[in-house]
Amino acid sequence: MVKYEGKVVIALQVNGEAHEVAVRPSDLLLDVLREQLGLTAAKPGCLNGDCGACTIMLDGWPVKSCLMLAVEAEGHVVLTVEGLNGTAPIQKAFVDADAFQCGYCTSGFLMVCHALKTQNPLMPKENIIEEWLQSNLCRCTGYQEIRRAVRLMYEST
């Protein structure tokens, strides 16, 4: 196992680009993405793994970036909403389904949905969709619109 002390320079693969950042071992991946790389789509909501606003994709799976240290992300492929480039089907689906109001939870939901599609290319059963999306909270919508967006995402591709 590698042991890090003080600030160390690590290599992160984010949105298809290689970055080198100097981090403390205790720095959260979320903070490093937001504060050092300027990728602020992932949001802090609780820093406790309870809300999902900070969700990113790691090697194709949804991960709460507040529960992961930046040093742990070395050697993995990180994708954030910025890396979807506005072209992922889920982004248009969210717009068409009105799946947000304040938009603060949106990035996290987008990444969970995008990962859902990555892992399940064909539309899974409703209860599987629910299971995936239960990790995230939205205080504005009634969730119905978010469900509709997931369906639209599958139907559009």
Add this chain to the structure above:
Amino acid sequence: MNTAIGKSVRRKDAWDKVTGKALYTDDFPISGVLAARLLTSTCAHARILHIDISKALGIKGVKAVLTGADCPELFGPLLQDRPALARDVVRYAGEPVALVVATDKPTAERAVRLIKVDYEPLAVVLTPSQAMAEGTPLIHKQVNGYKKLLTDIYPEAGTNIASRYRMQKGNTAEAFQRCKVLVEQRFFLPPSAHLAMEVRTARAEISSDGSVLITASSQSPYSVRKQLSEAFLIPAGKIQVRVPYVGGGFGGKAPVMLEVLAFLASRSVGGKAVRLTIPREQDMASAPCRMGLEADLKVGVDENGLIQAADLTYLLDCGAYTDISPYMTKAIAMDCTGPYHIENLSCDAICVYTNHTYVTSFRGFSHESFTFCIERVLDMLASKCSLDPLEFRIRNAIRPGSLTPSQVECTASLTGDLTKCLNNIKQLAQWNGGNAVPIKENTVRAKGVACFWKTENPPTDAISGAMITFNPDGSMNLNTGVVEMGSNGQTHLAQILAEKLQVDADQVHVVTSVDTRTAPEHWKTVASLTEYMAGLAVVRAADDLLEQLRSNGSQVFGCPADEIEVANGRVFSKKNPEQFIAFKDIVQGYKSQQGESIGEPVLGRGGFMLKGLSMLDPQTGQGKTGPEWTLGAQVVEVEADLKAFSYRILNASTVIDVGKVINPESMRAMIAGGMAMGISLSSREAYIYDQDGIPRLPNLRTYKLMHIGQEPDYRVGFVETPEDNSPYGLRSFAEHGVIGIPAALGNALAAAFGRQLVILPLTPETIWRTPSEEHV
């Protein structure tokens, strides 16, 4: 012809929000910005004997440590009773006690942990009725010594009462004699949280010339400016407040709190930029939350099933400081009966201090709380009269000619049509009389109905404004002081403008952030008054544009201005519509083919100030606090397991009289979101305090919100009874979806379990603990 009103125009902020481009307060770069963190009280009520900051100051990277001694000013929008940092005493667990400014967040956090505070605990007061009891310790020694910012706040000396509002109408004593059926019931609702997904946060910096720049997640940028200006004697013009996108507000971002602390932090380090962030736990325990309520209601009905009299007492638990609570108490008094015709009324709404986290406006502005109580009583009465609860409500519905509690005479325009809402919801919710229907062994389905109404309680002189400029392509830029926090006000305002100019809504661009330097003042983005107040300002600004366009047109065409028409992005003469000038050629003034300049560039401005509102008479409560009412009916259907005391919410319906449906999709979504919030708060949300007044684990792991999979099917129906003075007849609607839901759920569960549920939240445990009717 409608070009924009009535259409499901897409949100103006849509693509910003799905690409991560929408920036919120804490998304701006932080290089060179210092970090501030709070130390908060671990006691609910205690004297501060000593604060030792020496160790914290000794840490490398710590720039300043502030305590109450550094800021003698008191704050509050109505009654100045709250210090920015506790002085001498703490009055709730979570109250800010010290503030550390350091080079970065980890350093600030480390320093916070090294501050040592010695407390001498004092007796805690945890419920409004306890606070009102004889001999209870006073939470504020001199409640009547605080400065009042508005005259209708009435603190009572030598008590824990911050203010009181009375409604007195008819003769209740006599009327109760005539009643055949009487219900007397007590209710208890605990405080709960707003939980906008974006935690409250603020930044501040001060230039060497004393100008202050605040960036904050706020619903009230103009109040931030006002309160800082008044407290620190800074000319208002030297304070600039910026509000980018806000990640949900629900009333919780209307108060001014972190902005002051961020200002103090910046001032302590020579004006350097400072960012104050708080963890979710402090957002829940330290920043203001939703009110608690105790109520004692007595309502009587005659042999015809008509309500004759009501005697209502509401005790609002405002926590340790008042913030906007006195006005929430006033709001309870204004609408205390629900939307029913009741001639004899006596109501006491009292704002009471306790050692809970202080409270502030929450979606519904107290209506989501008291409506639970009064609507539960309505169901108890209907059942005693053996009447269908929905028919019982139709029979007693407020109608033109009725007097509201504050004795305002109802008209269709002023209040809307409750009977129609109730009739329409029968179909929408497939109303079946309200009795529980067995599904299988130990399982029943039941529906509950509730009505709501709400008028607003702004200061009588609240203002709004709009400014419009044109782009060279003929499209417009709309600039208002309205914060975009999810309720989509910007899009609705763009629709109002587009309709006035008879163009498509995509011809209007909006400014999604607010800057008090450039945007005309809009009182606050609260009370669902955006479309009403800012909407009227937009209408006036649009009229201003039209007049200028006609003036330019008349000069170009050489005809009187009243012969000029404006539509579809063109200016033309009525007499010869074939010959027209496109907006792009005339909005910046007109240049003839010979190069002659004609007319002037077109710039629109509109202002609006509320008129005709009054203070309430201190004895009778007579008066009018808001420009209009919005009312409606709601139904919730549950499937209940009678053995396990658990239940599932199948569907939730709302029929609301919105005056005019300006954007069907967006309004539907807003109402559904309100219902979702109502379901979450009434089925599971509560702050749980131990006997010392310490909230138990305020975080999202233990304080559960509704998540996907638990939501019902939402159904929304609209009634359109126009309001005569508003843009296109619309009424406020953005918060209303929440109001009747706790009551409708309570009524459904009471029907399902045969238990008189009078406590929130309606958890299986609450239901199980409530004695069943057969046993009382």
